[in-house]
Amino acid sequence: MHAKTDSEGTSLDASWPPRSPPRRPIYYVQSPSNHDVEKMSYGSSPTGSPSHHYYHASPIHHSRESSTSRFSASLKNPKNLSAYKHVQLDDPRHHRRRRLGDEDDDDDELDGLNDGSERNVRLYLCIALFFVMLFTVFCLILWGASKAYKPKISVKNIVFESFNVQAGNDQSGVPTDMLSLNSTVKILYRNPATFFAVHVTSTPPELHYLQLRLASGEMKKFSQSRKTQRTLKTVVKGYQVPLYGGVSVLSSAREHLERVSLPLNLTFVMRSRAYILGRLVQSKFYGRVRCSVTLHGNKLGKPLNLTNSCIYA
Known part of the structure; x- marks a missing residue:
């Protein structure tokens, strides 16, 4: 056994085992608050870029039940609910459905206006036809009376x-x-x-x-x-x-x-x-x-x- 002396005169026993490397910290997945819950990421290696928001180095596996519970909990949170609505508004399919719904509403309104105008036209035509027939009958009466x-x-x-x-x-x-x-x-x-x-x-x-x-x-x-x-x-x-x-x-x-x-x-x-x-x-x-x-x-x-x-x- 040999002893090693450092610069400060402190002796270290050479028989000690070398230091083990520090344990890697355990990373947990944080539920997103401003992004779509369907796009959750489980992180990358701790050697990745520190600017990444989500890391995954834990051996813990999340079950489907826990994901569902976190999704339900996030919806109960008003902030998360507003974020979910924001995600829905950003979804092109949502805009398409909304646009189709607006077009249906506009078509219903136009159909209502067209039906009302058609009814008015038919009413005016019936009134005009009635007066024409009445005037014709009156003229025929005068013409028949004149023959006498x-x-x-x-x-x-x-x-x-x-x-x-x-x-x-x-x-x-x-x-x-x-x-x-x-x-x-x-x-x-x-x-x-x-x-x-x-x-x-x-x-x-x-x-x-x-x-x-x-x-x-x-x-x-x-x-x-x-x-x-x-x-x-x-x-x-x-x-x-x-x-x-x-x-x-x-x-x-x-x-x-x-x-x-x-x-x-x-x-x-x-x-x-x-x-x-x-x-x-x-x-x-x-x-x-x-x-x-x-x-x-x-x-x-x-x-x-x-x-x-x-x-x-």
Whole structure:
């Protein structure tokens, strides 16, 4: 055995065993407070960098039950609960779920607004349709009521003022008998309507012998107010009308016209239009008149009564 003396003169027994290295400290896992509990780390070797927050050098194994209990305890802690909520907010899946939920809420709100606007549109359309139908029914009632007030037309008489037949030539130079006739027709027109006036026009009044027209006239248009009447006088005349032998009565009695008795027909159509509700509701009336009259050569200038000689349609 040898003794060793240090610089201070202290002797050390060489038989002592050398010093054992210091024991490694035991490291425990600390529950994270600001990170996700699913990302817990169990540390690394003690030789690692000292800046690492978590180390694991303990042989102690943590069971699943202890991890669950620590997770539950961390959730009970308000600070840990807020940290867990913060982690959830940072999770992209959470944002995606929240965004989808917001979109669903927005869609529900838009659907509610669209449903309300559609209901309003349908309501307005129904109201408009109701008023249109009501107005249409009202117009039809007025139109139907107006048909009961057809104007009254009555031909009173006709006066043949002049009558003459002489030889002549037509426009192409063909020789034939030429007839000249002048007459006046008196017509009574009455509007019996109680709530509308009428506007009246007429076709030219004409005198025919069979199919041959001998004279025609012109009737001016006029307006007749409700529940009123007027007397119309229309001139019906013909000048130098070629006969072409079509009127045999006149051919044989050219020299004695006072003996002539010539049957004629007076025809015309009167059109009456009533504006019941402006131009929206109109009612039209047609009065077709056909009168049988006989021209007597010896009764010129005298009125011939046609009250019972006319047909009205």
